[in-house]
Amino acid sequence: MSLQPRLDDLLELRHQARTLGLASHHLVNSSFSGLYASVFRGQGLNFEEVREYREGDDIRNMDWKVTARTGEPHLKVFREERERSVMLCVDKGPHMNFGTRNTFKSVQAARAAALVGWAANSLHDRVGGLLFGSDRSDNSYFRPTKDRRALWQLLKTLTEATSGTAESPPELLSDILRQAARGIGTGGLVFVIADFNREHTGLVKGLTQLRQHHSVVLVPIDDPADRDIPDMGDVLFRAPDGELVTVNTADEAGRRAYRATWQKRRDELIQIAHGSGCALIPLETGDDVHPALVHGLERRLRMRSFL
Numbered sequence: 405m406s407l408q409p410r411l412d413d414l415l416e417l418r419h420q421a422r423t424l425g426l427a428s429h430h431l432v433n434s435s436f437s438g439l440y441a442s443v444f445r446g447q448g449l450n451f452e453e454v455r456e457y458r459e460g461d462d463i464r465n466m467d468w469k470v471t472a473r474t475g476e477p478h479l480k481v482f483r484e485e486r487e488r489s490v491m492l493c494v495d496k497g498p499h500m501n502f503g504t505r506n507t508f509k510s511v512q513a514a515r516a517a518a519l520v521g522w523a524a525n526s527l528h529d530r531v532g533g534l535l536f537g538s539d540r541s542d543n544s545y546f547r548p549t550k551d552r553r554a555l556w557q558l559l560k561t562l563t564e565a566t567s568g569t570a571e572s573p574p575e576l577l578s579d580i581l582r583q584a585a586r587g588i589g590t591g592g593l594v595f596v597i598a599d600f601n602r603e604h605t606g607l608v609k610g611l612t613q614l615r616q617h618h619s620v621v622l623v624p625i626d627d628p629a630d631r632d633i634p635d636m637g638d639v640l641f642r643a644p645d646g647e648l649v650t651v652n653t654a655d656e657a658g659r660r661a662y663r664a665t666w667q668k669r670r671d672e673l674i675q676i677a678h679g680s681g682c683a684l685i686p687l688e689t690g691d692d693v694h695p696a697l698v699h700g701l702e703r704r705l706r707m708r709s710f711l
Contacts, residue, residue, distance in 0.1 A: 407501050407565070409511045414518040414559045420694045421522035453481050489548040489588035490524040492517045492533035492558065493580060495598030495625070496566050502627060504634075505690030509625045513597045514562040515693040516623055520595055521555045532588070533558040536580045537566045543580075547587055578610030585614055592618040600624040600673050601666065611680040620682040624673065627689045631666035633659055 454467050457477035470478040494517050500510040517533065525531050532548030535558065544561050546554040577598070584594055594614060600622070614620055636653045643649055652658065677684040685700030687693065 407508050407510055408563050409514040409518075411560060411563045414514060414562065417515060417518045417693075418522035418526070421519055421526060454478050455481055488524075489530045489532065489592040490520070491548065491584045491588060491592060491594045492521055492531070493584050493594060493596045493598070494533065494535050494558075494562065496535050496537040496562070497599070498537075498566075499599050499602070500625070502629075503689040504627055504629045505688065507689050509599055509627060509689055512687055512689050512691070512693065513623075513625050514559070516597050516625075516687055516697065517562065517595070518559055519693055519697060521558065524593075525552055525555055530588075531555045534580060534584045535561055536576070543583075545583065576606075578606035581610035581614045585618060588618070590617040593621070594618050595621045595623060597623040597625065601626065601630045601669060603669075608676055608680065611676065611682055615680050615682065620680070622673070622677055622682050622684050624670075624684070624686045625689070626686055631663050631670075633662045635659075 454470055455478065457463075457466070457471075457479045461479050465480045467478045467480045494513050496510065500508070500513060502509055503512070521531050521533070528550055530548035530550050531552075532546045532554045534546070535544040537543065544558075546558045546561075548554060577596075581594075581596070585592070601624070611620060633653050638650055638652050641649050641651055674684060676682075683704055685697065685704065687696050687700075
């Protein structure tokens with residue numbers, strides 16, 4: 405397995421992007437509206453018209469005044485703004501160079517960013533991104549553009565190795581979120597594709613501020629070994645401070661504690677996402693990115709908890 409994605413693979417994903425249903429310029433209340441538009445509605449919507457209710461329409465958009473006046477159910481129809489900025493914030497820290505199933509987190513994150521980016525670009529939305537790593541000097545900002553220039557540069561940079569080796573402090577992510585919001589106006593859509601199996605210090609504040617003007621989607625990139633350490637007997641690990649530590653991975657109590665720690669962090673992330681009004685769509689290294697994202701959008705739609 406390669407630590408870095410191949411550019412050809414990321415470019416090829418543009419053919420699958422159309423089936424994500426990013427039909428943001430279709431009428432939201434139309435039966436032809438895409439899955440993506442149905443989920444990520446809210447900011448960036450303009451009132452279009454009032455029409456008679458049709459079977460299958462979302463009753464939350466009922467125009468009760470017109471319905472009462474005419475005696476027939478009527479619905480408000482909205483059209484999403486034609487120009488929306490989509491920011492892809494992708495984690496390129498050293499912790500992304502890990503994977504025990506199918507591929508590395510770094511590759512899976514790049515695939516997810518490419519798929520969403522191509523889908524948004526095909527609808528002429530402005531697409532940009534921010535790649536952040538172990539050091540501020542490694543960060544790469546791409547201002548959203550309607551053409552493919554920014555997306556192309558972002559994907560190309562995702563295929564390049566980073567020089568950082570040290571872990572970035574958890575507080576850095578709040579700074580990243582503020583930087584992502586610069587220059588995109590209001591009503592933007594921000595994807596944060598990262599390894600969230602870490603401390604979440606500063607994340608609440610950053611997301612709360614970002615959600616005041618934009619819709620936010622958190623995409624945790626997970627690996628099965630994050631939550632279930634395999635039984636490999638005594639294994640020598642190097643701690644972040646450089647110390648060598650021997651861990652008995654066969655110890656059942658230790659394995660339960662390992663999973664409990666992961667679950668606690670994930671529960672905290674879920675609580676943070678729900679509390680700040682963000683969507684949460686986890687991806688695993690063993691997943692096929694396209695069906696996994698579609699499944700995540702469908703699950704979000706069933707929850708009827710729109711951004």
